[in-house]
Amino acid sequence: MNVNIRFAIVLLVGLACQAVIVPLIAIGPVKPDLVLIIVAVFGFLDGPAQGAVGGFLGGFLQDLLAARSIGLEALVKTLIGYFSGQVERTILGNSALMPMLAIGGVSVASQTLYAALASIVGEPVPLIRAMRIIILPSALYTAVIGLVVWTRLTRLLSAEREATVFK
Amino acid sequence: MYSSRTNGPNRLVVVGLVVLALMIIALYYRGTGKNLIERSQRAVLTVVAPIQVTVNNVVRPFKRASQYTLAVGSATRDNGDLKRENLRLREQVKRFKRYEGENKRLRVLAGFRRESAFKTVAAHVISRSPTSWQSLITVDAGENQKLKADMPVVTEKGLVGRTVQVSQRAAVVQLLDDRRSGVGIEIVRTAATAIAEGEMDGSLRLRFMADDSDIKQGDKLITSGVGGLYPRGVPVGTVGKVKTSVYTIEKMIDIEPAVDFARLSEILIIVNTPAIGAK
Numbered sequence: 045m046n047v048n049i050r051f052a053i054v055l056l057v058g059l060a061c062q063a064v065i066v067p068l069i070a071i072g073p074v075k076p077d078l079v080l081i082i083v084a085v086f087g088f089l090d091g092p093a094q095g096a097v098g099g100f101l102g103g104f105l106q107d108l109l110a111a112r113s114i115g116l117e118a119l120v121k122t123l124i125g126y127f128s129g130q131v132e133r134t135i136l137g138n139s140a141l142m143p144m145l146a147i148g149g150v151s152v153a154s155q156t157l158y159a160a161l162a163s164i165v166g167e168p169v170p171l172i173r174a175m176r177i178i179i180l181p182s183a184l185y186t187a188v189i190g191l192v193v194w195t196r197l198t199r200l201l202s203a204e205r206e207a208t209v210f211k
Numbered sequence: 212m213y214s215s216r217t218n219g220p221n222r223l224v225v226v227g228l229v230v231l232a233l234m235i236i237a238l239y240y241r242g243t244g245k246n247l248i249e250r251s252q253r254a255v256l257t258v259v260a261p262i263q264v265t266v267n268n269v270v271r272p273f274k275r276a277s278q279y280t281l282a283v284g285s286a287t288r289d290n291g292d293l294k295r296e297n298l299r300l301r302e303q304v305k306r307f308k309r310y311e312g313e314n315k316r317l318r319v320l321a322g323f324r325r326e327s328a329f330k331t332v333a334a335h336v337i338s339r340s341p342t343s344w345q346s347l348i349t350v351d352a353g354e355n356q357k358l359k360a361d362m363p364v365v366t367e368k369g370l371v372g373r374t375v376q377v378s379q380r381a382a383v384v385q386l387l388d389d390r391r392s393g394v395g396i397e398i399v400r401t402a403a404t405a406i407a408e409g410e411m412d413g414s415l416r417l418r419f420m421a422d423d424s425d426i427k428q429g430d431k432l433i434t435s436g437v438g439g440l441y442p443r444g445v446p447v448g449t450v451g452k453v454k455t456s457v458y459t460i461e462k463m464i465d466i467e468p469a470v471d472f473a474r475l476s477e478i479l480i481i482v483n484t485p486a487i488g489a490k
Contacts (some may be wrong), residue, residue, distance in 0.1 A: 052392070056262075059259070059341065060259070060262050061266075061350070062341040063259075063263060063294055063338035063339065063340075063341045064263055064266040064267055064270060064337070064338045064339075065266075065270065066339075066341070067338070067339035067340070069272065070339075072412065072413055073343050073346075073411065073412055073413045074342045074343060075342065077343075079344070083226070091221065092221045092224075092225060093220065093221040093224040096221075096224055096225040096228050097224065097228065100231070100232065101230075103232075104232075104235070105255065106341050107235075107263070108251055108252045108256075108341060109255060109256070109341055109349075110257040110340060110341055110345055110347060111256075111346075111347065111375055111376035111382075111383040112345055112347070112375065112385070112391070113239075113340055113345070113412060114235060114236070114239040114248055114252075115232050115233070115235035115236030115237075115239055115344065116236065118231075118232040118235060119229065119232035119233065119236065121223075122228045122232055123224065123229070126221075126225040129221075134220075152304045153212055158344065160219075161236075162344070165240050165242070166237065167390075167391065169344075169411070170411070171324060172325065173411065174411060176345045177411055177412045178411065178412075182343050203347070
């Protein structure tokens with residue numbers, strides 16, 4: 045199966061899980077961002093352009109599902125997908141810790157950017173308080189979930205590339 | 212390898228997408244492209260709602276099982292309290308029966324409409340907000356049940372929020388604890404009015420109560436009906452901690468909501484409030 049179709053399926057399943065499963069494991073307002081993990085992994089594996097496209101699609105669908113503040117997630121996740129694509133795969137290596145740190149860092153960047161954009165468009169977010177209540181706890185939670193799904197997700201999204209290499 | 216990741220076409224793609232995202236934001240916040248965006252939202256909701264219903268049907272038994280396990284633990288503790296409460300309530304029922312008869316006679320005399328005149332549509336919660344920044348739920352009722360945007364949503368315990376987006380078979384409800392939610396309330400004891408607003412951490416605060424206003428912990432809060440969106444008299448919660456600050460002339464007042472927003476599973480949407488009829 046084409047890697048882009050595979051990504052689309054993974055993204056849709058991720059969105060459904062984000063809306064139905066994640067609220068069950070949420071700790072107050074703190075929720076892991078599965079779509080962010082998928083976009084970041086796609087960016088890490090396929091580079092900035094694909095990461096940006098994947099980020100835009102994931103973010104925009106998340107916006108449409110949320111029904112409020114349309115466009116903010118699309119913009120944030122486009123940039124996150126792009127910058128994840130700039131990270132060399134070799135930097136992530138085979139250790140479990142590096143991907144976890146990378147996803148945690150990407151999550152902090154994503155949520156901070158979202159808060160800043162929301163403030164610009166007239167939905168003010170007190171950044172210091174948001175950092176304490178939402179941004180840092182969510183990043184930690186997302187990083188832990190990222191650690192759990194990293195191996196499976198990278199295998200799923202890179203299977204075709206490896207098969208092509210071995211042909 | 213590095214150069215392939217940072218070349219010109221890559222930058223062009225990201226710049227194009229960023230511009231597109233900025234255009235969507237501009238269209239949404241200026242309101243000029245609302246029809247197009249609303250149509251896209253409804254299309255996504257129409258496609259995703261059946262998936263959410265299916266996933267929710269699979270998850271619901273597990274959710275109920277975990278809630279049941281938690282409930283058993285607290286049930287023993289509650290039992291003693293309930294017995295004492297029962298005795299007290301029996302006395303109250305006797306007193307209220309007397310009032311009920313009197314109330315009926317007065318209502319007939321005054322020609323008041325019965326409060327139960329609200330027409331409601333029942334729905335199940337099929338999903339929740341996908342991000343930490345919003346407090347929204349999606350329910351399995353939509354235009355097919357004559358729902359529209361800006362309809363009040365309640366449970367038997369009190370106010371939940373309002374509908375913000377409606378597709379054919381699903382609707383998105385903005386909960387009262389969303390940081391962009393606000394509702395005019397009345398303090399039952401004093402009839403003073405104020406505004407209850409959602410906070411970022413999912414709590415509710417009472418705003419615009421002067422430092423010298425008469426309010427205390429445990430005061431009951433109901434909707435004031437001001438603004439026309441929510442009907443008057445729906446329970447919102449009770450006053451929690453009341454704090455004063457030297458930095459502001461307002462009191463800082465927490466609200467303990469009448470409804471547990473984290474455990475909503477069934478809700479009612481009021482479809483015939485005066486505000487809706489007027490639209």
